[in-house]
Amino acid sequence: MIAYNGRVRAMPRLSPRLHAVARLLPTCVRAADIGTDHALLPTWLVCSGRVERAIAADIANGPLTRAQATVERFDVGGEVELRQANGLLALQPGEVECVAIAGMGPGRMIEILTGAPEVVARLDAMVLQPNHGGEQLRRHLVANGWNLSDEQLVEDRGHFYTAMQWRKGSSSAHVSWRREDWLFGPWVVAHGGEVLRRLLGHESARASRDLARKPLGSADWSSLRSHVNWLAQLQQRLFPPV
Ligand SMILES: C[S@@+](CC[C@H](N)C(=O)[O-])C[C@H]1O[C@@H](n2cnc3c(N)ncnc32)[C@H](O)[C@@H]1O
Numbered sequence: 001m002i003a004y005n006g007r008v009r010a011m012p013r014l015s016p017r018l019h020a021v022a023r024l025l026p027t028c029v030r031a032a033d034i035g036t037d038h039a040l041l042p043t044w045l046v047c048s049g050r051v052e053r054a055i056a057a058d059i060a061n062g063p064l065t066r067a068q069a070t071v072e073r074f075d076v077g078g079e080v081e082l083r084q085a086n087g088l089l090a091l092q093p094g095e096v097e098c099v100a101i102a103g104m105g106p107g108r109m110i111e112i113l114t115g116a117p118e119v120v121a122r123l124d125a126m127v128l129q130p131n132h133g134g135e136q137l138r139r140h141l142v143a144n145g146w147n148l149s150d151e152q153l154v155e156d157r158g159h160f161y162t163a164m165q166w167r168k169g170s171s172s173a174h175v176s177w178r179r180e181d182w183l184f185g186p187w188v189v190a191h192g193g194e195v196l197r198r199l200l201g202h203e204s205a206r207a208s209r210d211l212a213r214k215p216l217g218s219a220d221w222s223s224l225r226s227h228v229n230w231l232a233q234l235q236q237r238l239f240p241p242v
Pocket residue numbers: 018034035036037038057058059060063085086087088101102103104108112
């Protein structure tokens with residue numbers, strides 16, 4: 001429950017993953033959630049007063065039925081508008097300042113972004129939370145002039161997720177990207193703390209298991225072996241044994 005503009009409103013409960021996305025979305029007048037599914041995120045955003053109005057868009061019928069149920073349950077029909085469309089084609093250019101896209105693969109997110117350049121050009125900020133493949137997404141956005149202004153790594157039901165806040169602008173806080181910055185995110189590397197330590201342990205164990213399955217001495221084996229060594233060195237550097 002939250003008191004907002006004199007009203008006490010019930011709030012949907014967000015998972016740690018979606019909560020990270022919500023926290024990183026800048027306060028704005030109008031926002032859109034693309035691939036909204038249950039519409040929990042836009043409902044939370046309007047109930048909390050973080051945004052005044054939200055567009056909750058999805059390509060499929062089933063998710064929009066779930067979204068409608070959430071909108072009715074939390075009585076936000078006047079503030080959350082549901083739309084059925086492919087990606088950012090749900091929006092007119094300039095219709096919203098901020099967009100969230102969460103819970104998809106990086107390839108689909110890049111398709112959505114490149115599929116509506118005139119909408120993307122008018123955005124102030126985006127929060128993206130890919131289910132994997134952060135490096136691919138970071139490289140795409142940096143190459144397209146976006147500035148990675150914040151990130152948060154969360155562990156949610158045994159999986160690691162990174163939510164990224166991107167803002168327009170040519171000046172990037174991170175001019176020299178190291179391998180670990182592309183892979184895990186510069187903000188995560190700088191501030192990831194205990195969750196980053198667990199993520200690196202998880203990645204190291206996975207890479208070592210993959211290495212054990214490769215034919216010894218093959219080209220794949222050599223490159224994976226150097227990745228395993230690099231991860232071990234990174235762990236030592238970021239989390240030196242006490
Ligand atoms: C795994 S759900 C994620 C839901 C929510 N964003 C979250 O993070 O919990 C992915 C949603 O994206 C929708 N989706 C996939 N491709 C899409 C596209 N091109 N345009 C709009 N929605 C899409 C799917 O229908 C599905 O509802």
